[in-house]
Amino acid sequence: xxxxxxxxxxxxxxxxxxxxxxxxxxxxxxxxxxxxxxxxxxxxxxxxxxxxxxxxxxxxxxxxxxxxxxxxxxxxxxxxxxxxxxxxxxxxxxxxxxxxxxxxxxxxxxxxxxxxxxxxxxxxxxxxxxxxxxxxxxxxxxxxxxxxxxxxxxxxxxxxxxxxxxxxxxxxxxxxxxxxxxxxxxxxxxxxxxxxxxxxxxxxxxxxxxxxxxxxxxxxxxxxxxxxxxxxxxxxxxxxxxxxxxxxxxxxxxxxxxxxxx
Amino acid sequence: xxxxxxxxxxxxxxxxxxxxxxxxxxxxxxxxxxxxxxxxxxxxxxxxxxxxxxxxxxxxxxxxxxxxxxxxxxxxxxxxxxxxxxxxxxxxxxxxxxxxxxxxxxxxxxxxxxxxxxxxxxxxxxxxxxxxxxxxxxxxxxxxxxxxxxxxxxxxxxxxxxxxxxxxxxxxxxxxxxxxxxxxxxxxxxxxxxxxxxxxxxxxxxxxxxxxxxxxxxxxxxxxxxxxxxxxxxxxxxxxxxxxxxxxxxxxxxxxxxxxxxxxxxxxxxxxxxxxxxxxxxxxxxxxxxxxxxxxxxxxxxxxxxxxxxxxxxxxxxxxxxxxxxxxxxxxxxx
Numbered sequence: 001x002x003x004x005x006x007x008x009x010x011x012x013x014x015x016x017x018x019x020x021x022x023x024x025x026x027x028x029x030x031x032x033x034x035x036x037x038x039x040x041x042x043x044x045x046x047x048x049x050x051x052x053x054x055x056x057x058x059x060x061x062x063x064x065x066x067x068x069x070x071x072x073x074x075x076x077x078x079x080x081x082x083x084x085x086x087x088x089x090x091x092x093x094x095x096x097x098x099x100x101x102x103x104x105x106x107x108x109x110x111x112x113x114x115x116x117x118x119x120x121x122x123x124x125x126x127x128x129x130x131x132x133x134x135x136x137x138x139x140x141x142x143x144x145x146x147x148x149x150x151x152x153x154x155x156x157x158x159x160x161x162x163x164x165x166x167x168x169x170x171x172x173x174x175x176x177x178x179x180x181x182x183x184x185x186x187x188x189x190x191x192x193x194x195x196x197x198x199x200x201x202x203x204x205x206x207x208x209x210x211x212x213x214x215x216x217x218x219x220x221x222x223x224x225x226x227x228x229x230x231x232x233x234x235x236x237x238x239x240x241x242x243x244x245x246x247x248x249x250x251x252x253x254x255x256x257x258x259x260x261x262x
Numbered sequence: 263x264x265x266x267x268x269x270x271x272x273x274x275x276x277x278x279x280x281x282x283x284x285x286x287x288x289x290x291x292x293x294x295x296x297x298x299x300x301x302x303x304x305x306x307x308x309x310x311x312x313x314x315x316x317x318x319x320x321x322x323x324x325x326x327x328x329x330x331x332x333x334x335x336x337x338x339x340x341x342x343x344x345x346x347x348x349x350x351x352x353x354x355x356x357x358x359x360x361x362x363x364x365x366x367x368x369x370x371x372x373x374x375x376x377x378x379x380x381x382x383x384x385x386x387x388x389x390x391x392x393x394x395x396x397x398x399x400x401x402x403x404x405x406x407x408x409x410x411x412x413x414x415x416x417x418x419x420x421x422x423x424x425x426x427x428x429x430x431x432x433x434x435x436x437x438x439x440x441x442x443x444x445x446x447x448x449x450x451x452x453x454x455x456x457x458x459x460x461x462x463x464x465x466x467x468x469x470x471x472x473x474x475x476x477x478x479x480x481x482x483x484x485x486x487x488x489x490x491x492x493x494x495x496x497x498x499x500x501x502x503x504x505x506x507x508x509x510x511x512x513x514x515x516x517x518x519x520x521x522x523x524x525x526x527x528x529x530x531x532x533x534x535x536x537x538x539x540x541x542x543x544x545x546x547x548x549x550x551x552x553x554x555x556x557x558x559x560x561x562x563x564x565x566x567x568x569x570x571x572x573x574x575x576x577x578x579x580x581x582x583x584x585x586x587x588x589x590x591x592x593x594x595x596x597x
Contacts, residue, residue, distance in 0.1 A: 070468065070472065089474035089475075090474055091474030091475070094473070096468075096472040096473070098466075098468055098469065103465055103466040104333050104334070104465050104466070106333070107464070107465060107516075107522070107525075108515070108520060108521065109465060109521060109522040109525075110520055110521040113522050113523070117458075117462050117473075120458045120462055124458075125455050125456065125458065141585075143588075144584055144585030144586050145585070146585065147583055147585065148584065150521070151520070152520045160584065163587070168469075172473075178472075189586075193586050197587050
């Protein structure tokens with residue numbers, strides 16, 4: 001599954017399989033004088049299943065925002081599909097599931113209307129066609145939320161809401177799925193099913209980038225682990241990560257034992 | 263010199279507005295016919311025909327824009343823009359008195375309110391938050407500027423500012439009604455085209471940004487549309503109460519609606535009800551329309567809150583079953 005890293009360097013057409021989907025080069029970023037992330041270089045190729053782990057405040061979400069172009073690096077470059085990340089605007093290629101969704105909390109809107117937004121990058125100013133709606137309904141079905149399609153999102157539990165946002169990302173039919181702690185609030189049983197879903201999406205060639213603090217989920221499913229705490233402590237295949245002492249070094253004294261999935 | 267400018271401006275407006283005047287005449291004929299058929303005294307006066315048309319337009323555009331504002335916690339921006347629009351009115355009256363420009367104060371209000379809207383948006387972009395302090399500063403600056411200009415000019419003023427502060431059914435001129443129709447068309451057209459984007463940005467700004475939308479541009483569009491609504495609605499509602507039409511019907515609709523499209527529709531229906539009932543009551547009671555419309559809207563809001571509570575109590579019984587996440591069901595086209 002892991003793509004070779006000797007692909008030719010960037011530029012060229014974004015659709016070329018060899019172009020890295022994400023390429024971060026010597027990136028520094030800080031909101032104040034103190035940097036949040038330092039000297040990060042990362043490359044993610046098409047078809048990979050990468051997990052970024054690290055303790056709270058390790059800069060995981062900041063790194064993700066840099067990769068997605070929501071933030072611009074203070075130093076270094078961040079590229080998305082071969083373009084500067086902050087200039088990249090082809091939303092149809094990225095699916096995004098936020099941690100505890102940034103979304104409005106009181107707005108009247110149904111689950112189906114939320115999932116529909118996944119199609120917006122494809123339809124632009126136009127209307128959703130019948131096939132767009134089919135994709136929306138299939139995504140709802142995939143996450144087991146068909147019965148809730150006409151429910152108001154504000155009446156759902158945290159886990160149900162999260163499923164709706166996952167369905168929105170699926171409906172986008174993106175090449176790259178970026179998930180920031182997607183299973184927060186989701187019940188344990190569904191979490192397992194959810195990671196299976198990610199695996200089968202990955203088998204179909206979709207690149208998965210997962211930001212997680214649940215180490216068990218990461219070591220069971222991801223092919224590659226990036227361990228982060230301000231800087232990259234480890235970057236390599238999952239098996240090597242499990243055997244290494246990267247975990248102890250990254251998390252310092254307070255270690256979270258792999259396996260305590262909550 | 264200034265008279266030449268005024269003449270040119272006037273000629274330009276007349277050319278643009280002549281089809282609108284024709285439309286207004288048509289509407290007036292229709293209303294007169296309705297007056298004959300129903301015998302309603304309310305429909306017999308020509309100024310009421312215009313007032314009702316303006317009211318109906320407000321009932322559509324105010325909740326339409328308000329829906330996008332309320333769900334972003336921007337309910338008060340309408341108020342801020344209304345007060346700057348008052349400054350715009352004062353600028354218009356001032357220019358008319360000093361250089362005899364002959365331009366409707368509503369046009370200068372449109373310009374000043376849109377500039378203020380952009381200013382608020384740019385301040386919020388620079389500081390990364392819509393803070394109520396900057397909004398309060400813009401609001402008071404606008405009103406202060408308005409009162410100052412008017413007081414300097416008081417000797418030369420023939421028009422009372424009361425109609426701008428509180429709104430008035432009987433002072434809706436044909437030119438003002440035509441301006442409103444133009445604003446109405448712009449607002450409806452822009453929302454119709456960008457509805458997907460506005461919805462996405464309103465609901466989930468981060469996800470909208472990831473999906474490639476320029477959030478700041480859509481925010482700018484939104485506040486400028488708000489400025490247009492505020493100026494359009496000011497004629498009847500007045501500066502002080504205009505923001506209520508952006509907020510109250512939307513808040514009522516939120517109580518009883520499940521989906522976003524339903525909420526939009528319900529808010530328009532509630533707003534139209536408030537406008538029609540409000541204008542009718544104001545006409546027969548001889549009261550200021552703006553105040554009555556808002557009181558009716560608030561009464562309807564209270565009813566909606568009760569209806570919403572009943573809805574939750576009754577609707578609680580149905581509990582759909584949640585299916586498991588189906589890992590095999592992914593049928594995305596293979597890459």
